[in-house]
Amino acid sequence: MTNRIQIGVIFIIINLSFGYLVYPNLIYTLAKTAHWEVVLCQAFLQLLLIWIYFKGLSFFPEKDVIDIYLKMGRWFTFIFLTPLIINLVTLFALNIRLHTEVIISIFLPRTPYWSIMILLFFISIYTAVKGLGTILRSSVIIFLIVIPLVLLNIFTSVVNFDVHNVTPSWSLPHKFLFNIKFLYLIGFSSFLFLGFISSNTKLKLRHLLVPWVSVTLFFLTVVYIPLFIFGQEAVVTLNNPFLEAMDSIDISWFSFNRQAIFFGVSLVGLVILTNAVLLWMIGQIIQKMLKRQKEELSYWMMAISMIAVILSIFIPSKSLIEKYFLWSTNVQAFFMFVIPITIFIYGFLAKRGVFGYEK
Amino acid sequence: MRNIVKEIESKFSNHDDFFIEEELVDSSAIYLIGYKTLVDLTKSKLYVHQMAASTNSVKELFTNLSGQINVESEQVIKAVLEGNLVIFSHNGEENAVVDPIVQNLRSSIAEPKNESPIYSSLDAFGEDINTNLGMIRKRLGSENLCHCSYQVGELEKRKLSMLYIKGRTPNALIEKVDHQLKQIKSDIETIDDLNKQFGQRRLSPVSHLFATELPIQAIHSLKKNRIVFFLDNCPFALVFPHLIGDMLSSVNDRNFPFILSVLLRIFRVIGAFATLILPALYVALVSVNPEVFKTDLALFVAKSREGIPLSAFLETIAMVVLVDLILEAIVRLPKSVGPAITMVGGVILGQAMVEAKLVSNLLVIVITAVVIASSAVIGMQNSLYIRLLKYPILILASIFGILGVCIGFIFTVIYLASLTSNDIPYITFQIGQKGDVK
Numbered sequence: 001m002t003n004r005i006q007i008g009v010i011f012i013i014i015n016l017s018f019g020y021l022v023y024p025n026l027i028y029t030l031a032k033t034a035h036w037e038v039v040l041c042q043a044f045l046q047l048l049l050i051w052i053y054f055k056g057l058s059f060f061p062e063k064d065v066i067d068i069y070l071k072m073g074r075w076f077t078f079i080f081l082t083p084l085i086i087n088l089v090t091l092f093a094l095n096i097r098l099h100t101e102v103i104i105s106i107f108l109p110r111t112p113y114w115s116i117m118i119l120l121f122f123i124s125i126y127t128a129v130k131g132l133g134t135i136l137r138s139s140v141i142i143f144l145i146v147i148p149l150v151l152l153n154i155f156t157s158v159v160n161f162d163v164h165n166v167t168p169s170w171s172l173p174h175k176f177l178f179n180i181k182f183l184y185l186i187g188f189s190s191f192l193f194l195g196f197i198s199s200n201t202k203l204k205l206r207h208l209l210v211p212w213v214s215v216t217l218f219f220l221t222v223v224y225i226p227l228f229i230f231g232q233e234a235v236v237t238l239n240n241p242f243l244e245a246m247d248s249i250d251i252s253w254f255s256f257n258r259q260a261i262f263f264g265v266s267l268v269g270l271v272i273l274t275n276a277v278l279l280w281m282i283g284q285i286i287q288k289m290l291k292r293q294k295e296e297l298s299y300w301m302m303a304i305s306m307i308a309v310i311l312s313i314f315i316p317s318k319s320l321i322e323k324y325f326l327w328s329t330n331v332q333a334f335f336m337f338v339i340p341i342t343i344f345i346y347g348f349l350a351k352r353g354v355f356g357y358e359k
Numbered sequence: 360m361r362n363i364v365k366e367i368e369s370k371f372s373n374h375d376d377f378f379i380e381e382e383l384v385d386s387s388a389i390y391l392i393g394y395k396t397l398v399d400l401t402k403s404k405l406y407v408h409q410m411a412a413s414t415n416s417v418k419e420l421f422t423n424l425s426g427q428i429n430v431e432s433e434q435v436i437k438a439v440l441e442g443n444l445v446i447f448s449h450n451g452e453e454n455a456v457v458d459p460i461v462q463n464l465r466s467s468i469a470e471p472k473n474e475s476p477i478y479s480s481l482d483a484f485g486e487d488i489n490t491n492l493g494m495i496r497k498r499l500g501s502e503n504l505c506h507c508s509y510q511v512g513e514l515e516k517r518k519l520s521m522l523y524i525k526g527r528t529p530n531a532l533i534e535k536v537d538h539q540l541k542q543i544k545s546d547i548e549t550i551d552d553l554n555k556q557f558g559q560r561r562l563s564p565v566s567h568l569f570a571t572e573l574p575i576q577a578i579h580s581l582k583k584n585r586i587v588f589f590l591d592n593c594p595f596a597l598v599f600p601h602l603i604g605d606m607l608s609s610v611n612d613r614n615f616p617f618i619l620s621v622l623l624r625i626f627r628v629i630g631a632f633a634t635l636i637l638p639a640l641y642v643a644l645v646s647v648n649p650e651v652f653k654t655d656l657a658l659f660v661a662k663s664r665e666g667i668p669l670s671a672f673l674e675t676i677a678m679v680v681l682v683d684l685i686l687e688a689i690v691r692l693p694k695s696v697g698p699a700i701t702m703v704g705g706v707i708l709g710q711a712m713v714e715a716k717l718v719s720n721l722l723v724i725v726i727t728a729v730v731i732a733s734s735a736v737i738g739m740q741n742s743l744y745i746r747l748l749k750y751p752i753l754i755l756a757s758i759f760g761i762l763g764v765c766i767g768f769i770f771t772v773i774y775l776a777s778l779t780s781n782d783i784p785y786i787t788f789q790i791g792q793k794g795d796v797k
Contacts, residue, residue, distance in 0.1 A: 103762060107759070107760060107761055107762040108647075108648075108759065108760060116759065116762065119759070119766060123766065123770050123773065126770075126773065127773050127777075130773070130777040133776075134773060134777040137776035137784055137787075138776035138777075141772045141786070142769060142772060145768075254653075255652065255656055256652065257650065257653050257654075258650075258651055261648075261761060264761075264762070264765075265761070268765045268766060268769065269765070272769055272773075
């Protein structure tokens with residue numbers, strides 16, 4: 001029961017963390033009007049993939065994704081999961097760097113980025129080394145702190161809304177469905193980790209419906225708040241539309257000058273947990289693939305994260321990071337299609353007894 | 360006098376309070392052995408004579424007096440050390456270990472000293488382990504209340520009792536704890552010595568055990584599927600595992616209507632939260648991120664710091680340390696001198712430092728709020744560790760501003776979430792019969 005709540009919470013947290021920064025930009029390039037159609041289509045595609053994923057996993061009770069791949073064969077595991085590790089490491093590195101840039105621009109514009117990045121890295125690594133239990137438990141508390149701030153941001157932004165900015169809201173040329181970028185959007189909805197923890201929980205799709213609905217609503221607000229405030233023409237020229245939208249809000253009775261600090265505070269909580277989950281996934285894959293002891297795992301994680309630190313420090317400019325980040329989410333999207341589908345097919349075939357698999 | 364009695368006498372030759380008294384019962388001599396300091400000799404003698412009057416032989420007397428007859432000499436020595444009276448027959452062949460009339464060395468059941476519950480029964484645990492166990496048994500008359508006793512230690516064997524409710528506390532936990540207690544090799548002198556036996560948490564400020572003085576709290580923990588330990592000569596019930604809920608909710612809250620108890624608990628959460636971040640927030644807002652305030656508020660803050668030579672971090676850390684020193688000093692001092700320190704401290708902190716422009720007015724208000732807030736949580740040890748955890752956040756805040764407060768707080772949360780005792784996480788509110796429930 002509780003574990004499910006925790007998993008739902010962390011599902012929301014990861015989606016929020018990925019959704020805040022680059023996601024709106026991508027939506028604006030995909031559609032000029034009626035952005036909600038894109039968001040909803042993406043959400044339903046995500047739900048479909050999660051369903052396939054869960055269906056595939058349900059063929060193998062008490063097993064997680066890595067176990068299933070190992071069952072398919074060692075070579076399969078290497079072919080599928082080594083690129084996944086590489087992608088997760090780059091995603092880990094780029095995600096932190098990207099968030100650091102935004103956080104610095106909110107709080108400490110004159111501080112060198114590496115000092116804050118290393119701090120965030122340190123805490124993420126610490127959390128990941130402490131294990132899944134720690135991640136799940138702290139996620140609930142951080143969720144309780146972060147979500148009021150997110151809601152505060154969303155509701156206070158209403159003062160600047162101009163409804164004319166989003167008209168016309170109906171338009172039906174579904175060209176975006178054939179745009180490859182639409183498929184890339186899936187990369188922002190992180191659900192792969194669900195398969196990594198399924199071995200010790202009995203998670204069902206219906207338990208994820210509430211988180212899924214709230215994530216979809218959140219994606220809609222993230223896309224629509226800048227639109228309501230600035231309008232489509234202005235929004236495409238902005239670097240971080242959501243951040244700019246938050247900065248534009250000024251409430252006279254509130255004792256704080258900038259709404260953006262709340263945005264920044266929530267980003268810190270989100271990025272630490274998201275990265276901890278990514279690192280934990282990497283650790284899990286390495287441990288099971290190379291059959292390492294649990295005690296050794298923390299050294300592996302530290303080594304891997306050192307690579308990530310170096311990687312993220314050496315990217316020279318912010319625009320490059322965004323570009324690379326987009327690329328790595330695109331690769332992530334590829335895995336989000338491939339992994340559920342392969343597992344589903346394998347499970348389906350195994351159930352039919354094609355490989356002589358017995359329960 | 361026979362060999363065995365001689366042997367015992369020689370063994371205790373360095374103990375001046377050791378006695379061997381010869382008594383005549385039914386015209387045969389018996390020897391009474393024990394410690395004068397532990398056994399009330401006059402009354403015990405009277406008791407033995409009264410018993411002897413109604414019996415015909417020494418053997419019958421021994422059977423009537425005691426359940427432990429004719430034990431080995433090592434056990435005799437142990438019994439003497441534990442404060443029992445040992446009786447030997449004239450030829451030394453028969454003996455009996457008797458529960459004597461004891462010297463009263465214990466204070467009687469009193470009111471709690473470290474907690475002040477309102478709306479609750481006022482009995483507190485005392486020094487004697489059996490009295491404490493009795494207090495629990497009396498309040499929780501259930502056949503499922505199980506009691507395991509241990510004798511642990513190297514130099515002295517100290518009595519340790521474990522209580523749990525069968526069918527409620529998870530069996531795996533009981534077995535694990537039982538194993539850990541049987542492994543104890545060193546002396547258990549303090550609560551922390553016992554705490555160390557439950558796994559490595561050497562540098563952690565959060566103990567595995569929650570000490571409470573109140574029987575109702577201990578019983579409530581038992582009912583909530585937890586284990587309660589009693590150490591001899593320790594006037595606390597030690598609840599294992601220690602959960603974060605112990606800091607925020609007490610069973611006495613529920614003597615109020617539900618909504619009031621919720622309110623009380625919310626205040627405690629605010630207290631813990633404020634203790635952790637208020638000083639850090641002051642430093643961050645004053646020195647690193649003043650721009651987040653609206654202009655008039657920022658000007659007000661700047662004005663209150665006008666002419667103060669110390670940096671915000673220095674003045675805050677000085678004040679925080681000073682306040683913690685005062686809290687510690689009050690504990691050390693005798694009750695008659697304590698108020699003097701409070702008064703002097705109050706005057707110095709409240710008036711003199713502000714008037715001398717060493718610290719700002721605003722900081723004094725913040726510090727006062729923190730002291731009050733940190734005392735709102737339940738249990739002195741919890742209040743202490745919350746006070747300790749504010750320092751890292753303060754240091755981070757002085758470097759990174761609001762970001763530092765935020766990261767520091769999240770790190771604290773993650774740290775607390777990572778704590779487990781025997782696989783039961785610290786951040787849970789209930790223990791299920793199998794696992795944990797958050």
